[in-house]
Amino acid sequence: MAxxxxxxxxxxxxxxNKSNRLENIFHYQSHPTKHKxxxxxxxxxxxxxxxxxxxxxxxxIQHGTIHTGLxxxxxxxxxxxxxxxxxxxxxxxxHTGVKPYQCAxxxxxxxxxxxxxxxxxxHTGLxxxxxxxxQKLFSYQVNLIQHEIIxxxxxxxxxxxxxxxxxxxxxxxxxxxxHTxxxxxxxxxxxxxxxQKSHLAQHERIHSxxxxxxxxxxxxxxxxxxxxxxxxxxxxxxxxxxxxxxxxxxxQKYCLIQHENxHTGLxxxxxxxxxxxxxxxxSLTRHKxxxxxxxTxxxxxxxxCFSCKVxxxxxKRIxxxxxxxxxxxxxxRFSQKTNxxxxxxxxxxxxxxxxxxxxxNSFVRPLSLNMRELTLVKxxxxxxxxxxxxxxxxxxxxxxxxxxxxxx
Numbered sequence: 035m036a037x038x039x040x041x042x043x044x045x046x047x048x049x050x051n052k053s054n055r056l057e058n059i060f061h062y063q064s065h066p067t068k069h070k071x072x073x074x075x076x077x078x079x080x081x082x083x084x085x086x087x088x089x090x091x092x093x094x095i096q097h098g099t100i101h102t103g104l105x106x107x108x109x110x111x112x113x114x115x116x117x118x119x120x121x122x123x124x125x126x127x128x129h130t131g132v133k134p135y136q137c138a139x140x141x142x143x144x145x146x147x148x149x150x151x152x153x154x155x156x157h158t159g160l161x162x163x164x165x166x167x168x169q170k171l172f173s174y175q176v177n178l179i180q181h182e183i184i185x186x187x188x189x190x191x192x193x194x195x196x197x198x199x200x201x202x203x204x205x206x207x208x209x210x211x212x213h214t215x216x217x218x219x220x221x222x223x224x225x226x227x228x229x230q231k232s233h234l235a236q237h238e239r240i241h242s243x244x245x246x247x248x249x250x251x252x253x254x255x256x257x258x259x260x261x262x263x264x265x266x267x268x269x270x271x272x273x274x275x276x277x278x279x280x281x282x283x284x285x286q287k288y289c290l291i292q293h294e295n296x297h298t299g300l301x302x303x304x305x306x307x308x309x310x311x312x313x314x315x316x317s318l319t320r321h322k323x324x325x326x327x328x329x330t331x332x333x334x335x336x337x338x339c340f341s342c343k344v345x346x347x348x349x350k351r352i353x354x355x356x357x358x359x360x361x362x363x364x365x366x367r368f369s370q371k372t373n374x375x376x377x378x379x380x381x382x383x384x385x386x387x388x389x390x391x392x393x394x395n396s397f398v399r400p401l402s403l404n405m406r407e408l409t410l411v412k413x414x415x416x417x418x419x420x421x422x423x424x425x426x427x428x429x430x431x432x433x434x435x436x437x438x439x440x441x442x
Contacts, residue, residue, distance in 0.1 A: 140244070156246055320344075 077087035079094040083101045088094045096118060099105070105115035107122040111129045116122040124146055127133070133143035135150040139157045144150045152174055155161070161171035163178040167185050172178040180202050189199035191206040195213045200206045208230055211217070217227035219234040223241045228234040236258045239245065245255035247262040251269045256262045264286055267273065273283030275290040279297045284290045292314045295301065301311035303318040307325045312318040320342045329339035331346040335353045340346045348370055351357070357367035359374040363381045368374040 140246070 072089055077089050079088045079091050080086070081088075081094060081097055081101075083098075086097065088097060099117040105117050107116045107119050108114070109116075109122060109125055109129075111126070114125065116125065127145045133145050135144045135147050136142070137144075137150060137153055137157075139154070142153065144153065155173040161173050163172040163175050164170070165172070165178060165181055167182070170181065172181065183201040189201050191200045191203050192198070193200075193206060193209055193213075195210070198209065200209060211229040217229050219228045219231050220226070221228075221234060221237055221241075223238070226237065228237065239257035245257050247256045247259050248254070249256075249262060249265055249269075251266070254265065256265065267285040273285050275284045275287050276282070277284075277290060277293055277297070279294070282293065284293065295313035301313045303312045303315050304310070305312075305318060305321055305325075307322070310321065312321065323341040329341050331340045331343050332338070333340075333346060333349055333353075335350070338349065340349065351369040357369045359368045359371050360366070361368075361374060361377055361381075363378070366377065368377065
């Protein structure tokens with residue numbers, strides 16, 4: 035009897051295993067069936083809300099959460115919820131710091147595969163997105179979308195503080211920080227803060243020494259693309275930014291803006307200590323050091339100290355005799371660029387400074403004018419002294435004659 039039971043149990047185990055195998059076969063065979071549908075283009079699963087169709091039922095279920103607002107996947111750290119499990123997995127890496135995707139060129143790591151793909155284009159130079167208007171190429175689709183708005187001229191995003199309008203919301207957010215002085219991006223090395231994430235990324239390359247942008251002419255590398263573009267103009271001689279007043283050209287836009295202040299007289303940068311104003315921000319920065327009294331830059335030859343590095347560089351030329359600035363007309367060389375600029379006026383004949391005393395003579399530089407006015411003052415003093423001496427001699431002569439008359 036026991037033997038019969040054992041046979042029955044043994045047979046049941048075969049039937050059970052057979053059933054499991056059939057289930058497994060059906061499970062694995064269903065995937066090729068699903069895959070084949072992608073080739074036929076059939077989308078049998080339709081959303082009852084928006085009539086959008088899907089190839090697989092699972093895709094329809096995921097899509098349905100858009101309409102229901104259901105977010106079943108929650109982060110255990112911050113309780114933030116997500117519609118898709120994959121989005122939760124990506125989010126959890128912000129807590130763990132895991133960056134599983136690494137660049138083969140520079141070993142930089144990323145949380146998301148899409149971020150790695152975009153980063154790799156900085157090495158390959160690939161720009162797969164093209165503008166249909168001017169055929170300009172872009173590495174990222176978001177940059178193409180932002181660029182195309184330029185052609186429409188639309189600026190739907192307006193600042194509530196100054197009513198200035200912008201074509202993109204991200205640019206408006208960056209602009210609003212100029213009013214709030216908010217700097218949400220902080221360097222972990224030196225704690226310096228920035229209003230834009232891109233500025234922080236550029237700054238962090240100072241610490242890392244990473245310079246991904248290389249000049250094709252001289253192989254010099256730079257930490258940001260803007261500096262590379264500025265450098266390349268040295269090789270091409272291109273000065274694309276021209277002053278509308280005097281037609282002087284510049285390699286950088288901010289240099290043109292600073293130059294234009296010389297025509298308008300605008301000095302927007304003011305010292306909080308003495309209220310002195312400057313047309314250039316770097317001039318204000320150098321001026322502020324004069325209030326602190328710090329002179330951190332010392333000449334190795336004569337131990338003279340300076341408050342800013344550029345002053346030390348100019349001073350060292352006294353010892354070296356270096357004159358890097360040459361006149362293109364007569365090849366005369368100068369140690370300082372300002373001296374070369376003044377010298378060039380001698381070839382043009384332009385004398386912008388006029389003497390306020392005689393209105394006759396014009397001068398190339400204010401120093402010459404001051405010397406002229408000083409000469410006029412000296413001449414005036416000499417004339418007054420001569421007149422005074424003449425009056426004194428006349429008085430003495432009259433006194434002697436009066437004395438002689440009394441004697442006679």
